[in-house]
Amino acid sequence: MGLFDLGRTGLMIPTKRYLELNVILSVTGLLFLLVALLSYTQGDPSWFHATSKRGYVENLEGQFGAYVADSLLTALGISAFSIPLLLVIRLYQTLRHSIHPNPLIKWMGVFITIFASAALFSLYDAQWVLYREGAGG
Numbered sequence: 001m002g003l004f005d006l007g008r009t010g011l012m013i014p015t016k017r018y019l020e021l022n023v024i025l026s027v028t029g030l031l032f033l034l035v036a037l038l039s040y041t042q043g044d045p046s047w048f049h050a051t052s053k054r055g056y057v058e059n060l061e062g063q064f065g066a067y068v069a070d071s072l073l074t075a076l077g078i079s080a081f082s083i084p085l086l087l088v089i090r091l092y093q094t095l096r097h098s099i100h101p102n103p104l105i106k107w108m109g110v111f112i113t114i115f116a117s118a119a120l121f122s123l124y125d126a127q128w129v130l131y132r133e134g135a136g137g
Contacts, residue, residue, distance in 0.1 A: 019094055022094050023091060023094055023095065026087050026090055026091040026094065027091065029087055030084050030087040030088060030091065032061060032065070032068075033068070033072075033083055033084050033087070034084045035060050035061055035065065036059060036060075036061040036065035036066075036068050036069040037069050037072065037073070037080060037081060037084070039058065039059045039060040039061065039065070039069075040059060040066070040069040040070070040073060041058040041059060041066075043058070044057050044058055044059050044063075044066035044070070045057065045063060045066060046066050046067050046069075046070035046071070047067060047070060047071060047074075048070065048074065075118075076114060076115075076118045077118050077121050077122065078121055079114055079115075079117040079118040079121055082113075082114055082117060083114070086110055086114075
């Protein structure tokens with residue numbers, strides 16, 4: 001039994017195993033990103049900081065979590081926090097068994113929404129002391 005079955009119409013229909021795998025991966029990614037973003041500290045070593053002055057990483061996900069959080073916050077600003085929210089929405093849709101007829105269009109809309117919100121947040125860049133990159137990355 002594979003991840004997809006061919007239905008009567010010849011379309012690939014996800015099996016129960018695929019849906020369970022999708023839920024497990026979505027929850028894992030959601031928790032990882034949420035913990036990495038919430039425990040972000042500017043002094044952690046990352047792509048833009050060669051070393052940490054403290055000598056240890058404060059991010060709860062370790063050095064990899066520090067790299068991921070710093071990269072997302074540098075590129076997207078506070079819009080990076082919308083990615084776990086979108087994973088929650090994807091998880092809800094998976095549990096409801098709602099399948100979009102054209103997933104490419106849906107994911108293009110998701111990416112456009114994330115980058116457009118980052119651009120709008122960068123326009124409203126008022127005294128952000130939490131992140132050195134500013135509101136929009």
